Amino acid sequence: MNDTKIVFATGNVGKMREIRMIMADLGIEVLSMKEAQIQTEIVEDGTSFEENAMIKAETIAKELARCGQKAIVLADDSGLEVDFLNKEPGVYSARYMGEDTSYTIKNANILERLAGVPDEKRTARFVCVIVAVFMDGRSYSCRAAIEGQIGYEEKGENGFGYDPIFYVPEYGRYLAELTNEEKNRISHRGKALEAMKEVIRKELGL
Numbered sequence: 001m002n003d004t005k006i007v008f009a010t011g012n013v014g015k016m017r018e019i020r021m022i023m024a025d026l027g028i029e030v031l032s033m034k035e036a037q038i039q040t041e042i043v044e045d046g047t048s049f050e051e052n053a054m055i056k057a058e059t060i061a062k063e064l065a066r067c068g069q070k071a072i073v074l075a076d077d078s079g080l081e082v083d084f085l086n087k088e089p090g091v092y093s094a095r096y097m098g099e100d101t102s103y104t105i106k107n108a109n110i111l112e113r114l115a116g117v118p119d120e121k122r123t124a125r126f127v128c129v130i131v132a133v134f135m136d137g138r139s140y141s142c143r144a145a146i147e148g149q150i151g152y153e154e155k156g157e158n159g160f161g162y163d164p165i166f167y168v169p170e171y172g173r174y175l176a177e178l179t180n181e182e183k184n185r186i187s188h189r190g191k192a193l194e195a196m197k198e199v200i201r202k203e204l205g206l
C-alpha cells in the first residue's frame with residue numbers, strides 16, 4: 001500500500017462501494033468524508049457538472065488543510081441528460097421534482113413527458129465528471145458518458161436512481177438489469193474513474 005490517501009467527497013454509501021471496487025487495484029486507501037472525519041456543508045450551486053465537482057473537491061481540500069490532513073481529494077458530479085427535454089434533469093438530477101421525491105415518481109414523470117415520442121428522439125446519456133485536487137493544489141478533471149435511450153417502462157432491480165428507465169442498446173437491456181460489474185465496466189462513473197486512475201498513477205509515478 002502506498003501511504004498517500006484519497007478522500008472521496010461523498011456521503012453516499014452506495015457510491016463509495018462502487019468507487020472502492022473500481023479504485024481497488026491502485027493500492028491506495030480510499031476514505032469517505034466520514035472516515036476522514038470531515039463534516040462540512042457543500043452548496044452545489046454550479047451550473048455544470050465540472051463546476052459542481054470542483055466546488056465539492058475544493059471545499060473538502062480546504063477542510064482537510066484546516067485540520068492538518070494530507071490527501072488527494074476526489075469528487076464527482078453526475079446526472080442524466082434527456083435530449084428531448086433539452087438535457088433535463090442534468091445537474092438537477094438529484095433535485096428533480098424535489099430531493100425527497102422517490103425515483104418511482106421521478107421515473108414515471110420522465111416516461112410521461114416522453115409519451116408518444118419515437119425511439120430515435122428518446123436519446124439520453126448519463127454524464128459523470130470526476131475532479132482531483134492534489135496536495136500541491138493542482139486539479140484535474142475527467143468526464144465520461146454512457147449513451148442510451150429512455151425506455152417505455154421501468155425495468156430491473158439493480159443500480160439506483162434513473163437506472164430502471166435507461167435502456168442500453170449495446171446490451172439490449174436496461175441499466176438496472178445489469179450486474180454491478182457489468183454496469184461499472186460501461187458506466188459514466190466507471191469510465192471517468194478509470195481515466196482518473198491513470199492521472200493519479202502518472203502523478204504518483206505508480
Ligand code: IMP
Binds near residue numbers: 094162
Ligand atoms: P450527484 O450525487 O450530485 O452526482 O447526483 C447524481 C444524481 O444523478 C443522482 O442522484 C441520480 O439522480 C443521477 N445519477 C447519477 N448517476 C446515476 C446512475 O448511475 N444511475 C442512475 N442515476 C444516476
